[in-house]
Amino acid sequence: MTVLVTGATGGAGSWIVERLARDGTDVVGADLERPPRTRERVTFLEADLTDQGQTWELMHTYEPDAVVHFAAIPRVGLTSGTKTFTTNVESTYHVFDAAGQVGADVVWASSNCVYGSVFAEEPWLPPSFPIDERQPRRPEDPYGTSKLVGEELGAMAARKHGIAVTSIRPCWITFPGSQKTAHARETFDPATADRSGNFWSYVDVRDVATMVQAALEQRSEGHEAYLAAAPNNYLGRPTADVIETVFGELPIECVLEGDQSAFTTRKARADLGWEAQHTWEETELETVDGPLFVD
Template structure:
């Protein structure tokens, strides 16, 4: 398969490039800068995908079978909200349009932030737990809103070009041996903790890679969205009890058991035959080599 991966030197994108290159696919990696090293089965090109001409030229010249779009500003707090929104929306618009014009199916990284809770000025509870892909979306920030607009662009691309687009909605991505989330959990006290709009959910980067792989393999018709979260929270505490202790309440409809994630991945299990394989309990101390082409 000929594959274009955007955000190829970023956290998630670099692991995606590594995986598909290992599988023997012909991968073109796009990012603002090329990596310091080469990689068998992968070539890299520096391109600013907020520029329509650069985005279209790189994609149309490569003529891929599929695209994985992982480029963009990954969270609030790195740039202004305005720049975050505009960068992510412009990049996504140009990438989707280029993919549609070349007939390439797309898998891209959306976010659980489009529901609105993670970056809300005043954190609020979901309508029900666990949260599924049909939950109302109420973002107030530039990042979450950029992902909501991105999914509308996905639907538009499907209508206009008759390709498929899969939106993956991961939670806080963690890397084996570098689980930042568990550093937070060591000092966690529900009596003093601040409300967390991701409800202490996370996902291992390797599980993000595997759901991208599953989505590309699946016969998806149109636009579909799927959660990508670990099966449990990263605190090692009962999820419902923790949410109630920190937020002071629970939704009327709550069907969480033990440390079960606040986000359901049942749709991905049903449609993609995917489920998370990694837990913080083993992964936080695992020694796993990341993409070698990023080494200085």
């Protein structure tokens, strides 16, 4: 099996490339720059996916069995909103259409930002907790909107070309050994904390990689979306209590126990047999070698 991975040298993309290659998959890794080192079973190429010609040539040259599309400007605040939106939408359109031309199924990185509250100027509460894939998608920022458009493009490509497109909606992606969750937890005071539209949720990058792999193996039909989240929040506090204190209220329907994540992965467990294996309690203290082909 050959899989084309876009964003192959990025934070999540490099871990996905490493996992696929380690498990015997031949990978074509595309990004704006090639990594400083090579990796067995991986061919690294430079490509600008906002250029339709480059994207089509890449796809038709290698004719992959599947595509993992993680190339994107990953959040707001890194460049202008216009560039964030147009880069993400153009590259996603080109990748999906080219994948359809060669009959390759797609697994790609959408985001829990499609619900809208994460990068909202004033984060709001959803209709109910826990949040699932059926809740309204109403982003008001260019990044979340680019991911919402991307999901619609995925549905279009599935209809047009008869391929399967799986949208993964990760929460904040964390990395083993990182102290970002520890710092956030240690400095958190619910009495003075700002509202978090992410509701203090996260997911380990290794669990994102296993969800990608599970979606590739599932080979479903049409377009489906799945949330990716760790089972708990990273504060070590009861989730509902924190939300109520910071936001001043809870939605009428709130079924959260203890430090349970505000985002449920019930659908991924049922359809993909996937479940997060890593939580902050262990990962903050882990020393794990990341992909060795990147710095």
